Amino acid sequence: MRAIMLLGRSSGEFRSATLAVGIGLLTVSAPGAAQSLDATVSHHARGLFPGEAVLLRVEASRPVTEVRGVVFDETVRFYQAAGGVWQGLVGIDLQVEPGDYTVALRIMPATGAALEHVYTLSVEHKAYRTRQLTVAPRYVEPPPDVTERIQREARRQAAIFATVTPDRLWRGSWGRPVPGQATSAFGSRSVFNGQARNPHSGADFRAAEGTPVSAPNAGTVVLTGDTYFSGGSVILDHGWGLYSYFAHLSKMLVEEGDLVEPGQVVGHAGATGRVTGPHLHWTLRLNGARVDPLSLIDILDE
Numbered sequence: 001m002r003a004i005m006l007l008g009r010s011s012g013e014f015r016s017a018t019l020a021v022g023i024g025l026l027t028v029s030a031p032g033a034a035q036s037l038d039a040t041v042s043h044h045a046r047g048l049f050p051g052e053a054v055l056l057r058v059e060a061s062r063p064v065t066e067v068r069g070v071v072f073d074e075t076v077r078f079y080q081a082a083g084g085v086w087q088g089l090v091g092i093d094l095q096v097e098p099g100d101y102t103v104a105l106r107i108m109p110a111t112g113a114a115l116e117h118v119y120t121l122s123v124e125h126k127a128y129r130t131r132q133l134t135v136a137p138r139y140v141e142p143p144p145d146v147t148e149r150i151q152r153e154a155r156r157q158a159a160i161f162a163t164v165t166p167d168r169l170w171r172g173s174w175g176r177p178v179p180g181q182a183t184s185a186f187g188s189r190s191v192f193n194g195q196a197r198n199p200h201s202g203a204d205f206r207a208a209e210g211t212p213v214s215a216p217n218a219g220t221v222v223l224t225g226d227t228y229f230s231g232g233s234v235i236l237d238h239g240w241g242l243y244s245y246f247a248h249l250s251k252m253l254v255e256e257g258d259l260v261e262p263g264q265v266v267g268h269a270g271a272t273g274r275v276t277g278p279h280l281h282w283t284l285r286l287n288g289a290r291v292d293p294l295s296l297i298d299i300l301d302e
Contacts, residue, residue: 037061037109041119043090046295049126051094051187053286053296056103056119058086063110071103071121072096074287077240079168089242089296090121091289094187094199098125128187128199139229139274140193146228153227160222160235161243161285169239170217174297175262177213177246178269178280180206186292192274201290202245202283207269209250209278214263216244216282216293221258221266230281231272236260244293245283248272 038061045054056076058067067086069076078088090103100122107115142150184204190197207213219236222243227233232249250270260266271278284293 037064037107037112037115039064039107039115039117041105041117043119043121044299046298047126048092048121048123050092050096050123051126051290051292051295052092053284053291053299054090054092054121055299056088056090058088058105058107059084060086060107060109064107065110066108068106068108069103069119071101072287072289074241074289075164076103077168089240089286091286091291092121092123093289093291094201096123096289098123126187128189129185130189130191131184131200132191133193133276135192135274135276137193140195140197142228150228156223157235157245160237161288163237164241164287165220165237165239167239169219169237169259170242171262172217173301174216174293175214176205176297177216177244177282178205178207178211180211180280182294183279186294202247202281203293205269205280205282207278207280209268209270211269211280212265213246213249213267213269213280215260215266216297217262219244219260221254221256221260224252224254224256227273229274231275232267232270234266236266241285241287243285245285247281247283248275248279250278 040059042057043054045052067078069088071090076088076090078086081087100120103119103121105117105119182203183206184200186200186203188200190200215236217238219238222237223235230247232252234246234252234254236244248270249267250272251268254260254266269278269280282293284291284296
């Protein structure tokens with residue numbers, strides 16, 4: 001059979017792509033099996049750009065017990081959603097270059113042979129704007145006596161984001177942690193006091209000091225405390241390699257090890273760390289990839 005790929009290419013809009021073999025389906029038959037396995041694979045995303053979250057979908061013609069995937073050298077974990085559809089999240093990191101990337105899929109039916117196939121995600125280029133910011137000089141050229149602290153905090157955070165908790169704690173749609181609008185674009189190139197620094201890897205929300213910050217979904221608190229650049233910080237582990245990082249808080253209301261529910265207040269917005277004023281910074285990590293939190297909210301808006 002001949003592989004057919006249909007990929008939408010409208011930038012900034014939701015789109016779906018379906019890969020099929022034969023007439024619209026992926027099909028495999030086990031020797032002697034009475035039924036073949038037909039499956040349709042598709043994706044849902046605002047766009048296939050660096051920094052976007054992507055929802056993969058697998059629909060099978062008969063019961064499936066498990067779906068597995070690998071892309072960007074990371075495992076894609078699938079769960080069964082409404083209607084028997086299997087869904088899995090993929091994060092396209094900010095540093096991913098434009099091009100075609102394959103998702104190696106293995107679809108396991110309740111009986112019969114597994115179906116293995118490759119699905120393609122065609123990542124496109126996206127131009128990010130540059131933002132000029134003025135902050136206290138110590139946050140651009142830190143004094144020598146804080147170097148070890150900065151490195152220690154970076155190592156701890158890297159270890160957290162590299163950990164994949166086997167249980168999926170989050171469910172359903174995601175909420176915003178504060179009611180305000182996003183004020184700084186995800187992925188923008190940051191220039192502090194005239195010096196270029198790393199791209200903005202989160203979403204900033206307008207929030208006065210003391211504004212309650214709510215968990216966007218269920219998770220376990222794996223870090224809370226003051227950090228040099230991010231100030232008052234809380235990190236939630238939502239399971240399956242998905243993390244929320246809230247920064248610049250004036251107050252933390254949870255402790256490490258706490259299990260929080262969607263909408264539970266975890267702290268108050270503030271102006272701590274490297275900031276120009278009060279706001280909430282929300283970083284999302286998905287299997288280590290830096291993705292725009294708003295992209296996840298959009299694709300999981302059920």
